[in-house]
Amino acid sequence: MKTGRKTERGFSLIELVITITVLTILTLGAMPLVKVSVKRQKEQQLRDTLRQLRMAIDEFRRDTIGMNCSGVALPPGGGGAQPPAMIDPRSKVVISDCTIFGVDNPDHYPPDLETLVNGVNVIARGMPLGGGGTSDEDKTSNLPRLGSQLSTKQKVYLRALPVDPMTGKAEWELRSSYDAADAGSWGGENVFDVRSKSRDTALNGEKYSDW
Numbered sequence: 654m655k656t657g658r659k660t661e662r663g664f665s666l667i668e669l670v671i672t673i674t675v676l677t678i679l680t681l682g683a684m685p686l687v688k689v690s691v692k693r694q695k696e697q698q699l700r701d702t703l704r705q706l707r708m709a710i711d712e713f714r715r716d717t718i719g720m721n722c723s724g725v726a727l728p729p730g731g732g733g734a735q736p737p738a739m740i741d742p743r744s745k746v747v748i749s750d751c752t753i754f755g756v757d758n759p760d761h762y763p764p765d766l767e768t769l770v771n772g773v774n775v776i777a778r779g780m781p782l783g784g785g786g787t788s789d790e791d792k793t794s795n796l797p798r799l800g801s802q803l804s805t806k807q808k809v810y811l812r813a814l815p816v817d818p819m820t821g822k823a824e825w826e827l828r829s830s831y832d833a834a835d836a837g838s839w840g841g842e843n844v845f846d847v848r849s850k851s852r853d854t855a856l857n858g859e860k861y862s863d864w
Contacts, residue, residue: 689856696855698818703864706825706847709769709810710762715744716775716808717761722751746775746808755842760830762843763810772809819851819861826850826862 718738750773754761763769814823828836830845851861 693856695818696861699849699861699864702815702818703847703849705815706766706811710844710846712744713748713763713769713773713810714761715741716746716748718744719747719778720749720751720761722754740778745778746806747778748773748808749776750774758843760843760845762830762845764843766811766814766825766827766844766847769810770812770814772807775806775808817849817851819849819853822850824850 718740748761753764753768753773755764758764816823817825826848827839827844828834828846828848829840829842831842832840832845849861849864853861855861855864
């Protein structure tokens with residue numbers, strides 16, 4: 654009586670070649686999709702980082718509204734001075750260190766990005782001013798004595814200088830409030846805006862340096 658025996662059969666060489674070819678084609682087809690996905694993720698990171706930097710610059714600028722860097726207290730009513738700028742309700746402090754602003758930066762934007770990381774001296778808005786002095790200036794002034802020992806707190810606007818995901822470096826193209834929109838270099842007066850140093854093209858056809 655013959656007993657049935659199950660025959661064992663492996664892949665032939667032709668079948669292996671066909672299988673490897675199909676897998677190679679699928680892999681090559683998937684690689685561009687992976688690259689696009691990675692690029693899209695980096696682009697979103699760049700947008701988020703630029704938004705973070707610009708929000709820090711705007712917050713710094715808001716906290717300069719109401720500064721008095723003239724060194725002279727203004728009498729009640731302003732003494733004919735221009736009406737004060739509107740204070741943003743989100744600003745709870747005012748920067749008190751006038752020494753960080755040069756004469757070429759009357760707009761009081763941050764002088765550099767490092768200032769946002771290192772922090773600046775601030776005082777609370779609406780605090781009793783004059784420091785308890787007895788001079789006529791201290792009695793009549795409703796403005797803080799900016800730059801004095803009255804300010805003991807610092808406000809930091811950025812925990813650290815972020816890295817540009819497109820270049821892998823914590824380096825950014827800077828533009829001051831006096832530079833033209835298409836300026837090729839930074840004037841150095843202040844930091845009004847930041848952009849990527851990458852000259853590559855985004856998925857939407859724009860240059861990262863134009864974002």
